Amino acid sequence: MKSRRTFLKNGVAITAGLSLAGTSCVGESEIQRERSTKPKAISTWNHGLSANEEAWKTLVDGGSALDAVETGVMVVEADPKSTSVGLGGLPDRDGNVTLDACIMDHLGNAGSVSFLQHIKHPISVARKVMEETPHVMLVGDGALKFALSKGFKKEQLLTEDSRDQWKKWKEESKYRPIINSENHDTIGMICQDSKGNLSGSCTTSGAAYKMYGRVGDSPVIGAGLFVDNDHGAAVATGMGELMLKTLGSFLVVELIRQGATAQEACEAAIQRIVDKLDYKSFQVGYLAMDKAGNTGAFAIHPGFNYAEMADGNNILIDSRSYSN
Numbered sequence: 001m002k003s004r005r006t007f008l009k010n011g012v013a014i015t016a017g018l019s020l021a022g023t024s025c026v027g028e029s030e031i032q033r034e035r036s037t038k039p040k041a042i043s044t045w046n047h048g049l050s051a052n053e054e055a056w057k058t059l060v061d062g063g064s065a066l067d068a069v070e071t072g073v074m075v076v077e078a079d080p081k082s083t084s085v086g087l088g089g090l091p092d093r094d095g096n097v098t099l100d101a102c103i104m105d106h107l108g109n110a111g112s113v114s115f116l117q118h119i120k121h122p123i124s125v126a127r128k129v130m131e132e133t134p135h136v137m138l139v140g141d142g143a144l145k146f147a148l149s150k151g152f153k154k155e156q157l158l159t160e161d162s163r164d165q166w167k168k169w170k171e172e173s174k175y176r177p178i179i180n181s182e183n184h185d186t187i188g189m190i191c192q193d194s195k196g197n198l199s200g201s202c203t204t205s206g207a208a209y210k211m212y213g214r215v216g217d218s219p220v221i222g223a224g225l226f227v228d229n230d231h232g233a234a235v236a237t238g239m240g241e242l243m244l245k246t247l248g249s250f251l252v253v254e255l256i257r258q259g260a261t262a263q264e265a266c267e268a269a270i271q272r273i274v275d276k277l278d279y280k281s282f283q284v285g286y287l288a289m290d291k292a293g294n295t296g297a298f299a300i301h302p303g304f305n306y307a308e309m310a311d312g313n314n315i316l317i318d319s320r321s322y323s324n
C-alpha cells in the first residue's frame, strides 16, 4: 500500500509516492507543472526552421500537435537538398536509401517504420501504422507493402546529387562517422497545440554509408523520440547507437517527470552517454519540451542547433554542449 502527497518545491507542486514506512519509492516521484496552451514548435537543426513554419500553419489554426508534427517534417522529407531525410537522403554503402521514422501522439499512441525504401514520406506511413494497425512498428518489405496498400507511391529517392556523393565516397569506402550535420541530421520535432497537447515526430535516412540493414535510434520509441503528455517530450539526433544503448529520449522525459527541467534532463541524458560509452568521436543532441512549454537542448559536442517557434517568431538556437 502506498499513499501519495503533494508538496511545494521551488514554487512547483511535486507529487511524491510514499511507502507506508514513509520512505519514498524509486520512480514514484513526479512533478506537477501547469500545462501551457500557447502553441509552440521545436525541431532539430537548420531544416527545423522550414518544418516549424509548416507546423505553425496547423497550430495557429487550432489544429492538433499530431497534425503539426507530421506536416512539419514532411517539408524536410520532400526536400531533395536535405541529404539526411527522405528524398535525397544519402544511401547506405551499397547505394540503397533506407528510411526510419516514428510518431507519438498525446494519448501515448506510437507508430514507426524502419528500413523502409522507396517511400518519400515515412512519417505518414508511421502515422498510419499507429492509427490503422494493431502494431507499433513495421520494417523493411513489410513496411513497404503496408505503405503501398495505403496508396503511397514507390519513388526513386536517390537523387543525382546523392548518387554522386555516394560514388565519391565509394572511391575510398571508409566508414567514418562525422560529428555534425555533414553526414547525418535527423529531423526531430515536438509541438504543443492550443489545447496544451504534445506530440512528436522523427524521420531520417540514418547515418550515411551505414551497413545494409542498419537501423538507428530514430524509429525506436524511447530512443529517438518519446512523448508523455502528462510531463513532456524529447527527440534525439546524432549517432543512433548511443541513444539506443541508453534509451535516451525516454530517459529525458522520465527525468522531466521526476522534476528536472527540460534543460537539466537533456544534460543528464548526455552525461549518461559520457559516463558509460565511448562518446568522443560521436555527436548526440537532445531536444525537449515540458508540458508547461519550457524547452531544453544539449549535445555532446558543439555544432548542434535547433529551431524554436512561438508567437509567430521562428529562431535558430545554438545548443550548449558537454565539450567545448
Ligand code: ASP
Binding pocket: 183, 184, 185, 186, 204, 205, 206, 207, 215, 216, 217, 218, 236, 237, 238, 239, 240, 241
Ligand atoms: N540518429 C540518426 C541515426 O543514427 C541519424 C542522425 O540523427 O544524425 O540514424
